[in-house]
Amino acid sequence: MAIKIGLDFGTSNSGVALSDGQRVRVLPLDPQNVIPEVVKTILYVTRDYQHFIGQEAIELYYKHNVNRVRRYEMQWAGAIQVLADEVDYMHDVFVEVDVLKPGRLLQYLKTALRKGAGLGDVSGTQMFERYYTVGELVRAYLSALKSRAEAELGEPITSVTLGRPVKFADDPALDHQSEETLRQAALDAGFAQVDFEFEPVAAALFYEQTLARPENVLIFDFGGGTLDIAIMRLGEPGKRRFYASGGIDIAGSDFDRTIIEKRLLPHFGAGLVHHRPEITDLIEAVPDWATLPELSTPIARRNLDKAIQAEVAPVRLKNLQSLIFDDLAFEFYNQVEAAKIQLSEQAATLIALKGSEIDLWELYTRLQFERDIETYRQEIEHVLLETVAASGLEPAQIDAVVKTGGSSNIPLFSEMLGNIFGAEKVKASNAFSSVTAGLAIRAFETR
Amino acid sequence: MFPPEKIDEWLSEVAQRPDSAALIIRFIANRLAELANWNEKLRAENIALRSGQRVQEYEQQVSHLEYQLELLKRQFGGELPEVQLTAAPGRAVDPLNLLIYDATGRIFRLELDSAALTDGLTLGNLRGLPSKGEPPRLLVAPSSEELFCIFTSGRILPLPLAAIPKSAPECAWNQVDIPHEPAVNDALACLMPASKIALADFFIQTSRRGFMKKIRMALAPSIVENRYIGTGTKLPGDQTLEVGLGHETDQYALLSRDGYLQCLSAEMLSFAVEEALRLDSSDHLVAVFPYRAEQALLVMTQIGKAIHRDAAGLEIATDLKRRGQALYSKARREKGVQVVGGAALNGDDWGLALHLGGGITLHAASQLFESGTIPVDGEILGFTAFPGAGESNPEQ
Numbered sequence: 001m002a003i004k005i006g007l008d009f010g011t012s013n014s015g016v017a018l019s020d021g022q023r024v025r026v027l028p029l030d031p032q033n034v035i036p037e038v039v040k041t042i043l044y045v046t047r048d049y050q051h052f053i054g055q056e057a058i059e060l061y062y063k064h065n066v067n068r069v070r071r072y073e074m075q076w077a078g079a080i081q082v083l084a085d086e087v088d089y090m091h092d093v094f095v096e097v098d099v100l101k102p103g104r105l106l107q108y109l110k111t112a113l114r115k116g117a118g119l120g121d122v123s124g125t126q127m128f129e130r131y132y133t134v135g136e137l138v139r140a141y142l143s144a145l146k147s148r149a150e151a152e153l154g155e156p157i158t159s160v161t162l163g164r165p166v167k168f169a170d171d172p173a174l175d176h177q178s179e180e181t182l183r184q185a186a187l188d189a190g191f192a193q194v195d196f197e198f199e200p201v202a203a204a205l206f207y208e209q210t211l212a213r214p215e216n217v218l219i220f221d222f223g224g225g226t227l228d229i230a231i232m233r234l235g236e237p238g239k240r241r242f243y244a245s246g247g248i249d250i251a252g253s254d255f256d257r258t259i260i261e262k263r264l265l266p267h268f269g270a271g272l273v274h275h276r277p278e279i280t281d282l283i284e285a286v287p288d289w290a291t292l293p294e295l296s297t298p299i300a301r302r303n304l305d306k307a308i309q310a311e312v313a314p315v316r317l318k319n320l321q322s323l324i325f326d327d328l329a330f331e332f333y334n335q336v337e338a339a340k341i342q343l344s345e346q347a348a349t350l351i352a353l354k355g356s357e358i359d360l361w362e363l364y365t366r367l368q369f370e371r372d373i374e375t376y377r378q379e380i381e382h383v384l385l386e387t388v389a390a391s392g393l394e395p396a397q398i399d400a401v402v403k404t405g406g407s408s409n410i411p412l413f414s415e416m417l418g419n420i421f422g423a424e425k426v427k428a429s430n431a432f433s434s435v436t437a438g439l440a441i442r443a444f445e446t447r
Numbered sequence: 448m449f450p451p452e453k454i455d456e457w458l459s460e461v462a463q464r465p466d467s468a469a470l471i472i473r474f475i476a477n478r479l480a481e482l483a484n485w486n487e488k489l490r491a492e493n494i495a496l497r498s499g500q501r502v503q504e505y506e507q508q509v510s511h512l513e514y515q516l517e518l519l520k521r522q523f524g525g526e527l528p529e530v531q532l533t534a535a536p537g538r539a540v541d542p543l544n545l546l547i548y549d550a551t552g553r554i555f556r557l558e559l560d561s562a563a564l565t566d567g568l569t570l571g572n573l574r575g576l577p578s579k580g581e582p583p584r585l586l587v588a589p590s591s592e593e594l595f596c597i598f599t600s601g602r603i604l605p606l607p608l609a610a611i612p613k614s615a616p617e618c619a620w621n622q623v624d625i626p627h628e629p630a631v632n633d634a635l636a637c638l639m640p641a642s643k644i645a646l647a648d649f650f651i652q653t654s655r656r657g658f659m660k661k662i663r664m665a666l667a668p669s670i671v672e673n674r675y676i677g678t679g680t681k682l683p684g685d686q687t688l689e690v691g692l693g694h695e696t697d698q699y700a701l702l703s704r705d706g707y708l709q710c711l712s713a714e715m716l717s718f719a720v721e722e723a724l725r726l727d728s729s730d731h732l733v734a735v736f737p738y739r740a741e742q743a744l745l746v747m748t749q750i751g752k753a754i755h756r757d758a759a760g761l762e763i764a765t766d767l768k769r770r771g772q773a774l775y776s777k778a779r780r781e782k783g784v785q786v787v788g789g790a791a792l793n794g795d796d797w798g799l800a801l802h803l804g805g806g807i808t809l810h811a812a813s814q815l816f817e818s819g820t821i822p823v824d825g826e827i828l829g830f831t832a833f834p835g836a837g838e839s840n841p842e843q
Contacts, residue, residue: 347460347466347467361478363453367464
């Protein structure tokens with residue numbers, strides 16, 4: 001039997017679901033993830049051109065890179081022609097290349113797609129001896145995701161309904177090109193039939209099916225990578241109307257980063273180490289999970305050893321050394337993310353790492369979290385009100401606010417929506433999988 | 448640990464959501480319990496430091512490391528030249544010695560001339576070997592080797608091989624030197640080459656009745672310090688047969704006098720004394736040695752018959768306390784055929800046999816594999832082997 005799935009190719013997270021007309025099954029394609037139904041939109045390409053996605057990609061990236069040997073060689077990268085009044089010569093350009101680099105980690109594939117894949121803006125990247133276009137990178141990710149879904153279902157998948165933002169870009173030509181690149185990548189990944197549905201529509205599909213009369217609906221899709229807002233009139237199939245859409249690049253990953261910066265960096269010596277740029281650089285890199293493995297160099301270890309011996313915050317720097325060199329980064333970032341999720345359910349949580357050389361303990365409350373992300377809340381409220389204004393509607397004219405995405409569960413934002421539109425209008429959809437599930441329903445209807 | 452501003456923030460949380468108090472108190476109480484536990488450990492450590500106990504322990508560790516360094520130095524001729532270490536790790540840099548020893552502590556030492564080794568050569572003659580009781584045992588080791596004399600009481604005494612007087616190739620057994628005379632009611636169980644102690648994962652101790660145990664290398668400092676390793680036995684009347692240095696990946700062959708062979712991997716063995724091979728009440732082990740898959744096992748009987756098995760084809764026991772596999776038929780066993788020794792060999796290695804008539808004969812492994820027998824002077828009392836020129840590890 002031909003199987004058609006719904007596939008949400010998100011900026012930070014992706015997912016696959018299948019509907020049989022009665023119920024929707026979101027497939028647990030990443031058992032290593034905190035939420036197995038969510039697959040991080042991360043691609044790791046090894047030197048022998050093998051592709052890994054999701055948590056497996058992150059784990060492998062850490063495994064390959066923490067404490068690895070590096071060897072830098074000067075390689076010719078090209079030539080620059082220098083023209084002046086009386087001179088005209090070619091200047092060779094050499095770059096230092098780590099020839100032992102075991103692979104490359106790529107994030108924000110969708111952003112690359114949105115920024116104009118194939119139009120010469122962000123068209124691709126060199127990966128060891130090969131050049132990958134953005135379409136090829138997306139194909140590699142979709143292909144791996146499809147293989148996992150087929151393994152889970154035990155059957156080949158032939159068709160897909162893919163989610164897409166209301167606008168990839170403001171320029172219609174760029175918007176069309178981005179969709180075509182995504183379509184071609186899906187076809188190349190082995191899907192015989194590919195169609196699209198808008199992500200906000202997919203997110204509101206459950207809700208739309210319950211409507212007896214048309215309503216003005218605001219979709220508040222607040223996930224791991226971005227906040228997407230869409231204001232639509234739903235309830236009249238075939239007569240959907242988009243009033244406005246907006247968004248901002250603030251979401252769950254920014255909150256993780258904030259927690260680390262404001263609460264956890266002091267455990268690694270922030271504020272205690274001065275006039276030692278080689279150490280402060282290491283501390284400041286901790287919030288960036290993708291950078292941390294790159295810090296595990298012999299020079300960094302030596303610098304930390306020296307500072308510890310000089311008794312510059314030795315306990316905190318020992319924590320830092322252990323985090324970088326004892327392969328704890330993966331557990332650390334997972335704990336931060338898990339703590340953030342827990343604070344939506346309970347008033348306090350614990351972030352703790354223990355080892356022979358590390359003892360990190362941070363009791364973190366919801367109030368602390370809300371204070372830490374207050375600036376983001378203000379920015380989000382501003383964008384939300386701007387989008388409502390652009391729709392030409394007053395907040396009172398919005399009949400329902402459908403919130404979806406993991407970050408929409410954060411009580412601070414539920415309260416914000418309730419204060420603006422009225423708490424009774426705020427409806428919760430499946431936080432982590434509503435877009436995926438909606439796409440699966442659409443896939444079933446159009447199979 | 449709990450800065451005031453953080454405590455204020457937690458109190459604010461409790462003020463805003465009073466339900467959170469229980470959760471926050473639980474987290475803090477758990478942490479306090481954890482810190483109290485650590486505090487106790489640190490205070491104990493502090494006491495140990497101030498009382499000098501920790502200093503004593505470190506001094507013991509330092510002296511043990513110095514001892515190991517000394518062993519390594521002796522193995523490399525008194526120096527630790529970097530070039531030798533990197534150019535030929537583990538290779539013997541000095542002549543091999545044949546040691547023949549018995550329970551009374553008598554040790555015959557004969558330096559082998561590697562250039563003059565030929566198949567069938569008689570290396571020496573020991574007159575007046577006892578025809579009854581436990582026969583002497585054989586060991587080949589380089590001159591720089593550091594030996595431990597292991598006694599049946601569990602006592603150990605270090606003995607540099609170079610300190611053993613060289614014997615004349617032909618002499619009377621009762622004139623052979625006794626470097627360390629065993630105490631009353633004690634006997635020399637075996638000689639253990641110990642120079643590579645720093646490279647081993649554990650000691651492995653085997654008793655005559657087929658019991659084995661591993662001993663953690665972490666205990667080496669106290670073993671050396673106290674000169675006591677224990678007997679490794681469980682049954683009354685049993686005694687130590689062999690103590691060696693082992694690695695987790697090693698495989699061992701156990702040979703019994705009545706012709707049973709048991710092969711097992713080191714990882715199966717425990718750190719407690721356990722029965723590795725079940726033996727008849729009149730049987731006992733005569734040899735225990737490690738082997739590699741590419742080698743062949745050669746088992747020598749007292750009548751000069753050499754039984755040959757390819758190591759790759761040997762079955763590794765899946766559990767202990769089994770009888771092992773019979774190397775020859777029951778009929779031959781009933782006729783009195785007994786195993787006197789065995790070794791793992793490569794094609795270019797050498798075998799050494801000690802005869803009841805006193806002869807010490809040298810045999811090329813290739814010839815032993817081919818003919819399967821050696822000429823016997825009376826009967827064979829003991830057998831061992833040592834590597835030929837192609838092998839880097841002189842120990843068997």
